[in-house]
Amino acid sequence: MKVLVVDDFATMRKIIKNVLKQISLEDVVEAESGKHALAVLKTESVDLIISDWIMPEMTGIEFLRVCKGDEAYKKIPFIMVTAEAQKDNIMEAIKTGVDNYIVKPFTPDKLQDAIDKARARVGK
Numbered sequence: 001m002k003v004l005v006v007d008d009f010a011t012m013r014k015i016i017k018n019v020l021k022q023i024s025l026e027d028v029v030e031a032e033s034g035k036h037a038l039a040v041l042k043t044e045s046v047d048l049i050i051s052d053w054i055m056p057e058m059t060g061i062e063f064l065r066v067c068k069g070d071e072a073y074k075k076i077p078f079i080m081v082t083a084e085a086q087k088d089n090i091m092e093a094i095k096t097g098v099d100n101y102i103v104k105p106f107t108p109d110k111l112q113d114a115i116d117k118a119r120a121r122v123g124k
Contacts, residue, residue, distance in 0.1 A: 002027040002044065006037040006051040006063065007081075012104075016050060016081065022108040023115075034063025041073055048115060053082035053089065061089075061096060068097035077118035081106070 003025055007013045013030050020028055029044050031037035035058040037051065049067065053060040060080055067073040077099045082089075085103045093101055099118035102110060 001025055001047040002029065003048045003050060004029050004031065004037060004040060004044070004046040006031045006034060006049065006055070006060065008032050008052065008055040012052065016111075019106070019108050019111050023112045025115075034058030034060060034066070037063055038066060041067075046076060048118070049076055049078045050081055051078065053080055053093075061092060064093065064096050064098055075122050077115070077122050079114050079118050 003020055005013050005016045005020075005028055007016065010032070017028050017030075020026070029040055029046065031040050033055045034051070037049070051060040051063055060082065064078055064080065067076065067078055074097070078097070079100045079102060080093050080098050081102045081104060083104045090101055099121045100114040102114050
């Protein structure tokens with residue numbers, strides 16, 4: 001499974017990649033914004049998107065809206081990973097079509113569970 005990790009902080013991308021490695025997911029591509037992630041999606045076929053919420057250029061929720069509104073990307077499981085635990089944000093992400101939502105910090109087990117649920121939700 002190829003995973004697209006989208007976060008404006010290189011350190012957080014590295015942390016997420018390390019957690020993914022712990023759960024045997026090592027095929028990872030990275031992007032530092034939603035805008036960059038869209039460019040990656042045009043050239044790479046990915047099976048899962050893990051995106052931060054707060055990013056410059058295009059936020060995670062804006063990126064989610066574009067993905068869920070595009071036939072080519074809407075069936076890719078999308079997990080929002082963020083420090084934002086506000087109920088309004090979670091509800092907005094759910095209404096926009098996020099497949100799962102994790103609040104930082106998280107454990108490998110929590111991420112694995114979120115991936116399993118997100119993939120089941122989109123039938124992958």
